[in-house]
Amino acid sequence: MELLLALSVGVLVAASVYLMLDRNILRFLFGLALLSNAVNLMIFASGRLTPGAPPLIDAGEYAPTGVVANALPQALVLTAIVIGFGLLAFTLALVYRTFMTLGTVNSDEMRVAEPVDAGKEAGK
Amino acid sequence: MSWLLVYPILIPLLTAVLSYLFRNSPAGRWISVAGTVALLLASVVLMSEVLEQGVVAAQMSNWQAPFGITLVADLLGAVMVVITAITGLATVIYSLSEIPERLERLGFHALLQTLLMGVCGAFVTGDLFNLYVWFEVMLISSFGLLVLGASREQLDGGIKYVLLNLVSTIMFLAGTGLLYGLTGTLNMADLHLAVREVENTGLLTTIAVIFMVAFGVKAALFPLFFWLPASYHTPPVAVSAIFAGLLTKVGVYALIRMFTLVFDHDVAFTHTILLWAAVVTMVTGVLGAAAMNDFRRILSFHIISQIGYMVLGLALYTPLGLMGAVFYLVHHIIVKANLFFVAGVAKRIGGSTDLSRLGGLYAHAPVLAFLFLIPAFSLAGFPPLSGFWAKYVVVKAALDLEMWFVAGVSLAVGLLTIFSMTKIWGSAFWPAHPDGIKPRLSDLPMGDRMALMLPIVALAALTCIIGLFPESFVLFAERAATQLLDPTDYVTTVLGVQP
Amino acid sequence: MQSLILTTTTRLLAALLLMFSVYALLRGHNLPGGGFIGGLIGATAFILYTIATSVDEAQAALRVDPSNLAMAGLGVAALGGIGAGFAGDPFFTGQWLFLFRDGDSYVPLSTVLVFDIGVYMAVFGGILTLVFALEQEI
Incomplete structure (x- = not known):
């Protein structure tokens, strides 16, 4: 499972780097979105994978019983997704505005x- | 006491909310002024508390240390908050005159206050992921400020700024995730202890380099600085000034924090990279400035070259070097913001920031000329101004380690800085204006003149005070550096504070 | 875009979505839901209304400027944190008040809920600001 995640992170990063090397800033932006997803997956993996054990507290208990998944990386990923979503929306609007104003991407x-x-003018 | 650390975040937040809700009336801008004054007061109280008690820490929501978010201020953090408040206040007052009502209605003051909140938050947080969040807060509001008004230049520079900084935040996030995977903690004080248990130091060094790149982009280190000269000269001057003063310094602060508190396992490797990055940064910055022909673009490149000195102080990793870095940080924020303010006034009365379209400022606005010379000489490192002591300490630290080449380069860069300042003086201040305009300060309405000149005079006075009475500031920087190199106090305070 | 089916069902759906968003907001502390999700669901109602009618009509139905709502939400969320100060606790410590306690059933009021309401407003307003702006541009 970890190998699968590692591979998918690798593929995502490779694809995003390819996209980010493009001169078209819209493609750069898509690369950025892919990269942030790759990083989110990586954080998720770095919290160790414990399938089938959601970190839920049973009714009447004060702490989860038995082995459960690490909730912290999930919280981190959630925060990162929300922030990433906001930034992506803003940047997309900015790119659109830039295209309308400058006529190029x-x-x-x-x-x-x-x-x-x-520089040339300065030399004169 | 725990609330003292919250105020620098809470006050700008509430100010942002109120000034946004009242953005269509003059009340909005006065709320912004009042809020920033309150921030300054709160930061001074925090500073005095830190001076008296040493490191102070607070656990948010009563969660105990490595699990919850800790706010913590040591001497470096506290002084950065004070400087943020000072620069913020200067900018808000300056913007009273400079920012047109159209931008105020778009929420200029709210964005500015959110920026201050992000910067203060980054300085007082003791949690790595929380630092990431503050970086984002800072970044989003800086995006907004940079493109507010949406002129062609702003969009052009803004898009480069936005995209490159986004890459850096993703790097930061990746580093944070990997470090958490390796150590199982995000609390910086706890990380200080946890990295000592790590067996795979090779991986740790890799993570250190990821952080170096992430913060290097923020701090505008060579070769990651290209977004800065592309964008800093495009927004209104008040925005340029606070960006120039504060934003890159948050990157430097984060570098100092991480590379003294967490990544000190392989100083020979990581800090050597920093050392050479710093040297090349100094040189490229100053050469870039020499090639420019616009007031603000010259100043933008000088930010880069001065960042080199600060990182150099960190890279030397001696008490004297770190002391120089701290002193340099404080000195540079004041001086650089001030130079941008002067450039703004020159544009206002002279009609341009292009040096070939400026002139006659010495003849017609001698007060402005004098006020330009103070930060300009300070930047170049003339005694007895603040920049002299800052440069002196850093160069001395390099000489003590017998790094003759590094010390020589930093002295040469100082000379080239004088060249750039002379260039500005020689075309904007000394000769007559090419269009025959007589740029007089007295042509400005009284209210505008007050709002524009007050921050410049105050910051120049601060530069002179630091320069003329350096003992207490140097002693302070020395104490801050000692705290950085021996974070026992920091760690025990953070982990020991019972909620 | 004009579609009779969409306009008619939107009236029902929007009301339902708004009601569901408040439900999600209120149950959020211990069960799935909360301010963020609630805000998103609530925003969906108005986005649907925007698609069915127009930005102007959605704006008129909302009455307040969504960006004001978002900023006010930040303020409300901060108030949720400040509330802890009156009890002498650190910032953001949850303060609880249990009303009408009768055996196992009670109405819990807390600063956590205030924070969640702030988040709801911020998300709701933020999303709508963005959607309105994009909808008007394109």
């Missing part, structure tokens, strides 16, 4: 803030 063509000829 190619990062090489985005030179408004850093004009190419700034």
Whole structure:
């Protein structure tokens, strides 16, 4: 099971790196989303896998009885998913806005803030 | 006492909420001012408590130490909170004049306060995952501030800033997950003890390097700094100033915290990487600045070069080096924010930040020229200003370790800093304005002049005070460095506080 | 988009979803549910309404600006934390009040619930701010 998770994390990271090397920032963003999912899976795995034992406290008890899964990594992953969702939504809106304003999603063509000829002008 | 640590987070949060709800009326901005004053007061009280009692810690929700979230302030954390409040207040006052009502209606003050909350939270938290959350809070609000108004330059710079910083937070998250898998804890004090039990030190070093990259992006270390000069000159000056002052320093703070408290198992390897990254950062930053021809872009590149000095202090890993890093952090936040404020006033009265389109500031606004010279000389390291002592301590630490090359480079970078400052002086202040404008401060309405000049004067005065009476500040930095190198007090306080 | 079936069922569904969201919010402390889930379900109701009618009508039905609601939610959540201060406990310590205690049945009121309501408002408002903004742009 751990091997399977490790492999899927590896595949996800590889795919995301491939996407993030693209000049199209939308693709970069998709790569980022994949990468954050890969990391979430990794955190999940790093909490050790205990299948079939949800960390639930039985009625009348104050602590779980027997061996249960580690709840902390699940909480961490949940937090990370929520934050990641918010950031992704914001960034997607930002990319859309940028496309509408600048007319491109190619990062090489985005030179408004850093004009190419700034150095040349200084030399004159 | 536990509430003292909560106030630096709670006050900006409530201020953000109120100033957002009142964003359409003038009340919003005054709530923001009042909230920041309250934050400053709270941070000073926290500081005095830390000075008196040593490290203070508080367990949130009564959960005992390694299990719950701990807030903790040692001398470094406390002084960073104070500096955050000072810079925040300066920015809020400056923005009273600079930020147009249109941006206020979009929630400028709420975003600014959320940013302050994130920064303060990062400085007082004692939990690694909580640090991640504060980084996100800081990041989201900084995204908002950076693109608020959505001009073409802002979107262009903003998108690079957003995407590269997102990669860094994911790296941070990955490092946190791996470290948890290895040690089973996220509490930083507990991690300090837990990493000593780890047998697989190779994996630990790998995780250390992941953290180095994650925080390196935040701190704008070479070769991870490219987002900074792409974006910092695009937003309104008040935003630039608080970004320049605070944001990268949170990265440096996190580096200092993690690489003194947790990752000190293989100093020879990790800190050597940091050392050379720091040296190259100093050089690239200052060379980049020399090539620029815009007031704010020169200053942006100087942030990078100065980050090099701070990380150098950490990388030397001697009491003197860390003391220099702490001193440098405090000095640089004040000076850099101030320089950006000056650039903003120059733009306001001179019409541009492009150096070829500026001039006559010395002839027509001598007060501004004088106020520029104080932080500029301090940045370059002239005695008797604060930058001199900061540079002196770091270089001395390098010399003590007989690292002649490193010390030589940092001195050379100081010289090149003077070159850049001279360039600004030589084209913005000294010659006449190319368009024949006479940039006078007195042309500004009285209220605007007060709001713009008050932060500049106050921060310049602070720079002079640190420079002229350095003993107490140096002694303070020394105590903070001792605490960092020997975190016994930190660990026992965090783990020992009974809820 | 105009669809008679969607508009008619939305009226029923939106009311049902809103009611269910409050139910999820209230049972959330010890059972599945809570402020976050509740907020999401509640937002779904208005998103459905937006799709069936328009942003303007959904906004009019909501009456308040969703971003105000989100920020106010943050404030309410913080109040849930501050509540512990009046009992002399550290920030965010849960304070409980059991009303109408009768044998095993009672009405539990707590600062935890206040926090959850804040989260509900924040999520509800935040999602709707985003959806309205995107819906208007496209």
